[in-house]
Amino acid sequence: DAGVIQSPRHEVTEMGQEVTLRCKPISGHDYLFWYRQTMMRGLELLIYFNNNVPIDDSGMPEDRFSAKMPNASFSTLKIQPSEPRDSAVYFCASSFAGLDTQYFGPGTRLTVL
Amino acid sequence: DQQVKQNSPSLSVQEGRISILNCDYTNSMFDYFLWYKKYPAEGPTFLISISSIKDKNEDGRFTVFLNKSAKHLSLHIVPSQPGDSAVYFCAAGPTGTASKLTFGTGTRLQVTL
Numbered sequence: 001d002a003g004v005i006q007s008p009r010h011e012v013t014e015m016g017q018e019v020t021l022r023c024k025p026i027s028g029h030d031y032l033f034w035y036r037q038t039m040m041r042g043l044e045l046l047i048y049f050n051n052n053v054p055i056d057d058s059g060m061p062e063d064r065f066s067a068k069m070p071n072a073s074f075s076t077l078k079i080q081p082s083e084p085r086d087s088a089v090y091f092c093a094s095s096f097a098g099l100d101t102q103y104f105g106p107g108t109r110l111t112v113l
Numbered sequence: 114d115q116q117v118k119q120n121s122p123s124l125s126v127q128e129g130r131i132s133i134l135n136c137d138y139t140n141s142m143f144d145y146f147l148w149y150k151k152y153p154a155e156g157p158t159f160l161i162s163i164s165s166i167k168d169k170n171e172d173g174r175f176t177v178f179l180n181k182s183a184k185h186l187s188l189h190i191v192p193s194q195p196g197d198s199a200v201y202f203c204a205a206g207p208t209g210t211a212s213k214l215t216f217g218t219g220t221r222l223q224v225t226l
Contacts, residue, residue: 004156035216039218040218041115041218042119042202042216042217042218042219043157043202043204043216043217043219044216045213045214045215045216048213056213091156091157093156101147101159101162102159102214103159104149104156104157104158105156106154106155106156107154107155107156
């Protein structure tokens, strides 16, 4: 299996622009997670889905952030409008119910100027 | 409110010696604990886990110890190798699966020659 795939790997944008991050989970996994990594807060869970349904979005920082999972093989995290404080590495991870680990993608490094 | 804390942002250890990474948690509902390892420009990868019914779990050079009364866990690496140099994240969850995890801020381990 190719593992969790994220695109783009790097994104540089200007404040106020819309940013869309993409994730393809491992085939057969029924949980999908979006995390943000910063120096101050480490890995923060933003939102997670089970069978394409959002279960907990309490970690989404503001209404500027939204996430969708239209099918089992694709998810997006959108920031609109983006702000410099959104600069971070965003990870997507997936898992299968009953397994004891999440599998992470390589991350998207977002820089908002 | 950091429910999982890694108070040492960095640690330097000589090759061949023992590395001890520490983690504290505050949520009594956590009963499943994991360590992830992260190399630069990659996503975190699962290293080892322990459930609250145990106080020790071993996998080769890696051992995790859990002290439930102190709400403390530690990861021991013996002997440390240069390839162990990475950021280590402690994570905790309320169930026996990886359905929702809370991560710490990470400890950067440097193994020197």
